[in-house]
Amino acid sequence: MISQLTKGERQLALVISIAVAFLGLAMAGGGFGNPLGFHGFIVLLFALGVTFLILSGYFAPEPSPERLKRYYDDPIKVGVILSLIWGVIGMFMGVWVAALLAWPEMTFDAAWASFGRLRPVHTTGVIFGFGGNALIATSFHVMQRTSRARMPDQFSPWFVLLGYNLFCLLAVSGYFIGVTQSKEYAEPEWYADIWLVVVWVTYLVLYMRTLARRQEPHIYVANWYYLAFILVVAMLHIVNNLAIPISLTAAKSYSAFSGVQDAMTQWWYGHNAVAFFLTAGFLGMMYYYLPKRAERPIFSYRLSIVSFWGITFLYMWAGSHHLHYTALPHWVQTLGMTFSVMLLVPSWASAANALLTLNGAWHKVRDDATLRFMMVAAVFYGISTFEGSFLAIRPVNSLSHYTDWTVGHVHAGALGWVALITFGAIYTLAPILWKRQRMYSPALVEVHFWLALAGTLVYVFAMWNSGIIQGLMWRTYNESGTLAYSFVESVEAMHPYYIARTAGGLLFLAGIVVGFYNILMTIRRAPSLEASAAKQDEPVTSGAAPSPVSAGE
Amino acid sequence: MSVGERDPHSGHMTTGHDWNGIKELNRPVPKIIWLFLAATVIFSVVYWILMPAWPLGVTYTHGLLGIDQRDSLEAQLEEGAQQQSAWADQIREASLATIQEDPQLMETVRKTGATLFGDNCAVCHGTEGNGGPGYPNLSDQAWLWGGAPEEVQETLRVGINAEHPETRIGQMMAFGENRMLGRDEIRDVVTYVQSLFNPDAVADRPEEALANGEEIFAANCVSCHAEDGSGMTEVGAPNLTDDFWIYGGDRQSLYDTIFYGRQGVMPHWEGRLSPLERKVLALYVVDMSNREE
Ligand code: HEM
Numbered sequence: 027m028i029s030q031l032t033k034g035e036r037q038l039a040l041v042i043s044i045a046v047a048f049l050g051l052a053m054a055g056g057g058f059g060n061p062l063g064f065h066g067f068i069v070l071l072f073a074l075g076v077t078f079l080i081l082s083g084y085f086a087p088e089p090s091p092e093r094l095k096r097y098y099d100d101p102i103k104v105g106v107i108l109s110l111i112w113g114v115i116g117m118f119m120g121v122w123v124a125a126l127l128a129w130p131e132m133t134f135d136a137a138w139a140s141f142g143r144l145r146p147v148h149t150t151g152v153i154f155g156f157g158g159n160a161l162i163a164t165s166f167h168v169m170q171r172t173s174r175a176r177m178p179d180q181f182s183p184w185f186v187l188l189g190y191n192l193f194c195l196l197a198v199s200g201y202f203i204g205v206t207q208s209k210e211y212a213e214p215e216w217y218a219d220i221w222l223v224v225v226w227v228t229y230l231v232l233y234m235r236t237l238a239r240r241q242e243p244h245i246y247v248a249n250w251y252y253l254a255f256i257l258v259v260a261m262l263h264i265v266n267n268l269a270i271p272i273s274l275t276a277a278k279s280y281s282a283f284s285g286v287q288d289a290m291t292q293w294w295y296g297h298n299a300v301a302f303f304l305t306a307g308f309l310g311m312m313y314y315y316l317p318k319r320a321e322r323p324i325f326s327y328r329l330s331i332v333s334f335w336g337i338t339f340l341y342m343w344a345g346s347h348h349l350h351y352t353a354l355p356h357w358v359q360t361l362g363m364t365f366s367v368m369l370l371v372p373s374w375a376s377a378a379n380a381l382l383t384l385n386g387a388w389h390k391v392r393d394d395a396t397l398r399f400m401m402v403a404a405v406f407y408g409i410s411t412f413e414g415s416f417l418a419i420r421p422v423n424s425l426s427h428y429t430d431w432t433v434g435h436v437h438a439g440a441l442g443w444v445a446l447i448t449f450g451a452i453y454t455l456a457p458i459l460w461k462r463q464r465m466y467s468p469a470l471v472e473v474h475f476w477l478a479l480a481g482t483l484v485y486v487f488a489m490w491n492s493g494i495i496q497g498l499m500w501r502t503y504n505e506s507g508t509l510a511y512s513f514v515e516s517v518e519a520m521h522p523y524y525i526a527r528t529a530g531g532l533l534f535l536a537g538i539v540v541g542f543y544n545i546l547m548t549i550r551r552a553p554s555l556e557a558s559a560a561k562q563d564e565p566v567t568s569g570a571a572p573s574p575v576s577a578g579e
Numbered sequence: 580m581s582v583g584e585r586d587p588h589s590g591h592m593t594t595g596h597d598w599n600g601i602k603e604l605n606r607p608v609p610k611i612i613w614l615f616l617a618a619t620v621i622f623s624v625v626y627w628i629l630m631p632a633w634p635l636g637v638t639y640t641h642g643l644l645g646i647d648q649r650d651s652l653e654a655q656l657e658e659g660a661q662q663q664s665a666w667a668d669q670i671r672e673a674s675l676a677t678i679q680e681d682p683q684l685m686e687t688v689r690k691t692g693a694t695l696f697g698d699n700c701a702v703c704h705g706t707e708g709n710g711g712p713g714y715p716n717l718s719d720q721a722w723l724w725g726g727a728p729e730e731v732q733e734t735l736r737v738g739i740n741a742e743h744p745e746t747r748i749g750q751m752m753a754f755g756e757n758r759m760l761g762r763d764e765i766r767d768v769v770t771y772v773q774s775l776f777n778p779d780a781v782a783d784r785p786e787e788a789l790a791n792g793e794e795i796f797a798a799n800c801v802s803c804h805a806e807d808g809s810g811m812t813e814v815g816a817p818n819l820t821d822d823f824w825i826y827g828g829d830r831q832s833l834y835d836t837i838f839y840g841r842q843g844v845m846p847h848w849e850g851r852l853s854p855l856e857r858k859v860l861a862l863y864v865v866d867m868s869n870r871e872e
Pocket of ligand 1: 120122123145149152210433440441445527528531532534
């Protein structure tokens with residue numbers, strides 16, 4: 027991998043990783059005795075690891091200029107593997123926290139294994155680790171293919187990928203020792219946040235530079251979604267994480283916002299993280315891999331435009347539906363609710379555009395589990411956006427809020443949409459990346475599909491039941507006008523559903539483990555593509571007018 | 580220049596773009612989408628007109644219906660209080676003894692009390708009030724501070740070793756740690772205490788240990804636990820001659836109690852629960868202990 031970098035890129039990589047190592051050393055020294063110091067050691071070790079990797083290939087000969095005629099896929103391969111590793115860890119953590127809610131003694135009297143610490147390990151592991159790596163990897167693939175251009179350099183994609191994973195590592199390791207800003211999905215402390223800004227800006231610049239080199243007159247819709255994802259996440263991340271550290275050598279900061287403004291900023295962030303991380307990014311994925319696998323044209327180009335701008339504009343207003351019936355002024359809640367209702371239209375338009383694209387390819391959906399993954403994902407996208415708009419309506423929310431219904435809704439989206447579309451995309455992508463004729467075992471893809479679908483259904487139905495029962499128990503009065511149930515009674519009533527949810531989670535986890543195995547075996551064993559077929563996946567394939575390859579310097 | 584082609588399956592033209600094999604059909608947005616969008620927009624606009632909705636500098640549009648969540652909340656609380664007033668006023672005014680004799684009111688106490696107890700007390704005393712190590716059983720007949728409803732009500736108001744200025748203070752001193760008694764003396768007094776509630780358990784202990792223990796008890800303990808060890812509710816000292824134990828009646832637990840002392844903390848509820856709620860709970864607790872028999 028290092029041998030593919032030019033001498034200049036190797037030098038740059040070496041300088042940067044040594045600089046990061048020094049940064050880690052400074053953190054470790056300055057923050058000694060503070061969690062920041064511990065994180066300094068992690069940064070130091072990570073940077074030293076990368077430095078040794080670079081040195082190990084430093085004196086290899088310069089790569090052949092031939093490479094510039096092809097796409098640059100090495101970081102994508104690593105991104106896919108990292109995504110799966112995080113996926114297995116994050117979902118294992120999900121099963122653990124699910125089990126904790128059924129059997130609280132599974133915390134084993136250890137502070138690091140308490141619910142409050144493991145839960146963000148799960149959410150960060152799956153959203154940022156699994157989802158984020160999948161987005162970065164697929165976006166690198168999609169932007170090159172749909173622009174018919176190689177990435178402009180070979181250093182930035184590595185910086186983005188490895189830098190991002192360093193961020194995830196700092197986040198997750200911090201939770202175990204109690205480092206958190208206590209903002210959901212924005213738990214990492216100030217230094218990790220600053221690091222992510224650097225990484226993210228590099229990502230944005232890389233994406234735009236690649237697009238600028240495109241040889242297609244138009245920018246494909248998948249790229250709009252990926253760009254919206256990158257741009258808006260940068261904005262959300264910076265605003266919500268504005269904070270003043272108590273000292274430059276301590277892993278603790280105070281938010282720049284307070285009171286209800288803090289809550290509103292947090293949920294403006296939180297909801298748009300769902301919108302632009304877990305929705306826009308994955309819609310980008312869907313818009314490329316689904317038509318590609320189905321070999322069908324997109325149902326309607328105009329519908330893509332309408333739903334893109336609808337989603338982008340309307341989501342921004344919807345965050346306050348997370349704060350119904352709170353100290354937030356009533357008018358803000360009204361806006362959040364109404365915009366959430368209007369949001370249903372572009373959401374369903376996107377789902378419909380995806381499903382209607384399959385017209386003429388339904389026999390493939392039947393036979394090909396990979397395409398079926400993406401089809402079912404679009405259906406779950408439709409279900410969970412409908413549910414979301416419904417739950418945003420104030421009176422409905424008064425029943426559902428604070429209950430497991432929300433968690434069920436989240437996972438209809440997270441498992442049914444985000445994870446399934448990712449699996450579909452990865453199964454489409456893996457044979458292309460590793461130049462294989464097909465996946466090692468299509469039968470195992472089929473097994474994974476059914477495990478994932480069964481797991482999702484068990485999870486979601488269990489939470490619908492428990493959430494609605496919970497909500498009803500909390501609002502039932504006896505004839506004397508006082509509450510009929512105490513809180514602990516509602517907790518007892520949840521027990522069977524929590525067990526069911528754990529079982530569903532185990533099925534889902536088994537699915538991704540099978541999938542990971544299948545990917546690894548594809549890399550090692552699946553029959554490789556003939557050279558002529560591999561040639562297809564190169565920037566100039568259209569034959570007719572072989573425009574000069576604009577790649578590398 | 581890109582040229583569209585006809586898609587054989589749908590009969591529509593493509594836009595003529597081709598991204599690594601992906602094409603798009605140049606099909607209009609289905610009418611139903613516009614209809615659907617119009618419907619949700621109309622719903623929203625009507626809702627904005629009726630409800631508080633848009634900010635206007637320092638104020639906002641209040642909506643034609645004049646609804647505000649704060650007013651709605653107050654109205655609902657008012658309504659709730661009204662619903663309860665039928666029995667609440669009776670309980671508020673009647674004496675504890677009268678309520679205890681009124682089966683209908685006691686029925687309400689049991690229903691309302693169960694939820695209050697579950698939400699406030701069960702974490703420490705258990706859902707059935709059976710207690711656990713360190714937390715007294717409330718469903719039995721053994722009381723630190725007395726089991727009459729008035730006494731329980733007072734315990735709830737001020738707590739035990741709590742932060743309330745009038746809190747009940749129950750101190751079981753650390754006789755070992757504070758070097759008031761040596762280890763052997765403590766072992767002897769443990770033997771004596773054991774003999775008070777279970778003479779069989781000390782049958783194989785030497786006579787002089789028992790006698791020595793009795794002396795130590797008389798010198799150090801009777802001021803709180805009384806001559807016969809039956810306790811004193813005035814100082815919250817438990818009866819040591821029965822089978823009810825907060826911290827355990829085995830030798831090791833007794834030894835630890837006397838060596839390190841004990842000071843259980845029961846939070847005070849004045850300010851957190853209304854007088855009505857505390858009255859209901861006191862009646863509920865007493866009723867629970869009577870039921871258990
Ligand atoms: C093996 C599969 C999974 C299991 C067993 C699982 C389990 C759980 C559990 C038990 C919680 C805590 C719920 C609570 O606090 O009551 C949770 C929260 C969450 N999980 Fe998962 N999860 C899984 C997969 C995923 C995936 C793949 C994603 C996203 C891509 C995800 C995203 C989330 C989010 C966003 C939350 C926070 C929800 C909220 O605050 O309402 N989960 N999960």
